[in-house]
Amino acid sequence: QKEVEQNSGPLSVPEGAIASLNCTYSDRGSQSFFWYRQYSGKSPELIMSIYSNGDKEDGRFTAQLNKASQYVSLLIRDSQPSDSATYLCAVRGFGNKLVFGAGTILRVKS
């Protein structure tokens, strides 16, 4: 079992729709959770961080964390073609390294 799992996609949504990206993790001691966006050939760009159970909203993005279910999600409202990218879920347990999932490819069709 991988430490952090994501559906590789591609996830295709029409412009203006809500995109829902999911991530599960195996280490119950994980403390911090991050979503990064990565455009093709570019480096990961931090878009959201979440540390406690519940929802955290930032603009069009909402991160959701459920530690009991070991589940993190990212919702993107009013999806735009510029949101088309790979979304990486990253988890930090004790220590400082991040463990990444393989990423979900999102395609927003205009």
Add this chain to the structure above:
Amino acid sequence: DTGVSQDPRHKITKRGQNVTFRCDPISEHNRLYWYRQTLGQGPEFLTYFQNEAQLEKSRLLSDRFSAERPKGSFSTLEIQRTEQGDSAMYLCASSSDFSYSNQPQHFGDGTRLSIL
């Protein structure tokens, strides 16, 4: 704040050669990380520095790999006797150590290594 800077952006070399990459972190960040990313995968942790001390190394970091961070500022990652399997994007990230666990890591643009 100019962000994390990596040099070179691209490196093409023949198998068996040595290569060295440089990373300049965000100036106020005292933590520096190296990751490696191959096509279709997320970044994989290689090593981590707190100031000049190398505190953690992945099993991925074979004895051909060495990283340094003299004086706790920039860092270098050297790969000796490169192999085909070393072809990847090498990413550097930095963070501060305020509030132990919650500081996000910010990535540089990476160095893409291609082994001929």
